[in-house]
Amino acid sequence: MSAKSVDIHGKNYSRGLFMLAVLVATFAGMLMGTSLGTALPTLMNDFNIDLATAQEATTWFLLANGIMVPVSAYLSTKFPTKWLYVVAFSMLLIGQYISYSAPNNNWNWFLAGRIVQAIAVGITMPLMQVVIVYIFPAKDRGAAMGLGGLVIGMAPAIGPTLSGWILDKNHTILGLTLSDSWRSIFLLPMFVIALDLVMSLFLLHDVVPNQNIKLDIRSLVQSTVGFGLFLWGLTNVANSHYDGWFDIPHVIIPGLIGIFFIATFVLHQLEMKHPFLDVRVFKIKQFSVTTILISLSMMAMMGIEMMIPTYLQELRGLSPLSSGLTLFPGAVLMGVMSLVAGAVYDRNGAKRLSRVGFMILSIATFPFLFIGLNTPKSFITIFYALRMFGIAMVMMPLTASAMSALPKEKASDGTAANNTARQVASAIVVSLLSSVTQNIANTEGPAKALKSENVLEFSRKTLDVTLTGFHASFAIALIFALLGFIISGFLHSGKIISNDPNLLDEKGDKQS
Template sequence: MPPSDAPSSPAAAAEVDGHPRRWAILAVLVFSLLAVVLDNTILNVALKTIADPVEGLGTTQSELEWAINSYTLVFAGLLFTFGLLGDRHGRKRMLLIGLVVFGLSSLASAYAQDPMQLIVARAIMGIGGAAIMPATLAIISNVFPPRERGKAIGIWAGGVGLAMAIGPITGGVLLEYFWWGSVFLVNVPVVVIGVLLIAFLVPESKESASLKLDPVGVLLSIIGLVALVYGIIRGGELASFTHLEVWLPTLVGVVVLVLFVLHERRSDHPAFDVRYFRVPAFATAVSTTALVFFAMMGVMFFLAFYWQMARGFSALEAGALVLPFAVAQVVLGPLSARMVERFGGKIVATVSLFVVSLTLAAHALIQLDTPVWMVLVLSFVQGAAMANIMPPATTTIMQSIPREKAGVGSAMSNTVRQIGGALGVAVLGSVLSAVYRDQIAPSLTAVPEHLRHAAGESITATHGVAEGLGAQGAALVEAADAAFIQGMHVAALIAGGVALVGTLVVAKWMPGKAAAAPRSGAALDKKPAKV
């Protein structure tokens, strides 16, 4: 049964006037979150250096992929569980534990001596990140009154967008002057400062400790999410979703998550009351978040290759080219609450999603000789539209459930975001790879037979083979760039279509300006429905 809407101290004060230090608390939380979000994008520009046998660890392509995916797998699988534990045992406590784990594992990653050490350290970082993310948003919901919550979440979302966008340029700067481990070591001072500030500024908040836990529900959520995300990741690695290693874990994940839903509906003390999906605002915001991140993360994935491989920019230059997106997020994210107050969340989200779908599809017009400034303008417009989607969507999710369940609500928002993003990279990456292989195949006839398979795997592999072919390699590079652009166009059109589906979902089902989302389970049945 969802808890009553009567909050306990200090949450009661936050419901009326808010915590007296709430804006300082928000600043500390956003600062602490920088390390987690920054690390998700900063690593991308360091992959080439880490793979170098002299300057890096000499990792293989598969080891590089798992250096990224080990974090994603653990992070997505444990987000929901740590959100629940934070609600139960204290969000501040969970945040501090997560930061310490994240900082220590960042240190271990920086000084890893071989690929396996890096993969394991990254997996432990995922544990820390999963404890941090839901706690930050849950604390914000508890220290801010309803009238300021939207603005606060807008600032939080702007900070997330900023960290995502400045990750590549930060990594480029660090690699320009330091060794590859610096991209992980940079997290340590952020964590140390964050721990000290949180210890002194942030109040503790949690649900009643007398409430029962739901260990079966927690276990099912972990198994289901890990299996599902693993299947998605393998699909991206193999560029195929028909392989046994892809569809089997994906199917297991889906089946276990269905069992999770059935179990939660029967339980009188569910880890998460799935009946909140009956609330149109909640269900719409969750599905929109997944669709948007599917489309956006897939496009950001292939844009990194467009700048560095097809256009030949350095890691630092490619990172700098993401700044327009970051500027739009930082400037317009905090203003999104004002837009929602004036026009309503439905209109703002529908218009913004439509603009995102147009900008994503517009990437199908980008060529090798497209002026850089045009792509930057496109990036800025996309960032501006995103800045008016995620804050109201996140606010809707958090306001659709009781404040006592803020950690679980935050975890739900971050989980669908992570799964949507992973699925976008896997699916759109697979589409790009399939088109690329088909387009590059005719040009591989001039390549020595023993190199043809490797040369046709990706634009990175083709460029690598071409370097050893002398004058003949120049023609192969030109064909590879053309094939990549063709694949990028197809992936961009699919991404735009997915975002358009999100637009239709919001336009149809998100409540209008006058409709208020319930702040408690009062609108739901007193007892969960038996099935």
């Protein structure tokens, strides 16, 4: 990947150094999406807030990120690649500093920083995939997407482990002293992004052709309000202050209004000559099927990745660092396999890889239906790693296949649509599994009177019911994996080596 390439202005640049700058900053940004999960108790103590409020550090990041992703198609088409990255990296650095410097009596200051960070990541993550389409030929795109897998897959998985390590005790790294405070979680990414921002001024180039398109305010409002309210309603499902899926003012009403605005947004795009986000990309079967499968793989992954740390800490009494280390081998394996799977895709296509991947994912998920309070940590580590092995075989090949099914000029729209589906799928599964687990605990838990009569029996029954809730969540994750295996049978057999969808027949079976 060190070969010299030419940007849209005819200037030479290094693809390898270009990708290095992009991957490093995007990794540091996505790391922040999950890194505060293990810091919630510390945030609750320092800001004097309850758990539901502390969880806003993650839910508002998810919300702002989900709103920005559909906008990314317009931004990447309208503005030069280099300066769009420079602005996004600068916003990421500023957002992290805002949160880092938040006074202990001002939670809203902290949240404002999280929102700025999420907006930046909402630009850099989709733009990275668009850039890969433009700077790598189709024969090398799988391997390049595999590098992207290191960012998309490993960063969220490593985040909790890194935070647990920082919060465990004081550390010194790269000359920075990291104290056992939530503020230190921001220091290392800030240092990396600041360095990468300076490098990007010299290494990045304009590689995506630009068009002087006018911002359609109506589309922007419909997209922002629609996806914003829909995702906000979903994130409220898991809020302990509300009544789950049946909370009318906080879940049902914003969800329905969001769906209405999303529907009007889609209809408006179909009527436009130059759409804000071209939803017609879903008319291409290969793109639609791969997007569905990517969403299912995200739901299957999040179904376990979200619940296992909670199980390890709440039911097994492990520290945040110990629970993170239990899952760390899986994160590393996923990163390594993303590279391997990308290279294999370049030779064989996505169908065979995804079928095997979903099969491995299903087999490795099944044992989680039977874990108990005394299940060895090694058992969890092995099967979690096996699950991540399957996810890696699915995620990057499908992403590369989806992008290859589109003309290059639709790469921005395809990436935005693909990532929006991924974001919505993540929000749905987090809300679904949280509500299922909580509902089982509420409806099948022991009577409160038992606590005063026999506290040991009350504790035992509470643990049993909570474990049942986790088993139900794992079963739902297994269903998503099995659905993925079934639907992957409809994929194109072989590798698509052209971005021209006219080379595919209605069944998506013809290959260039």
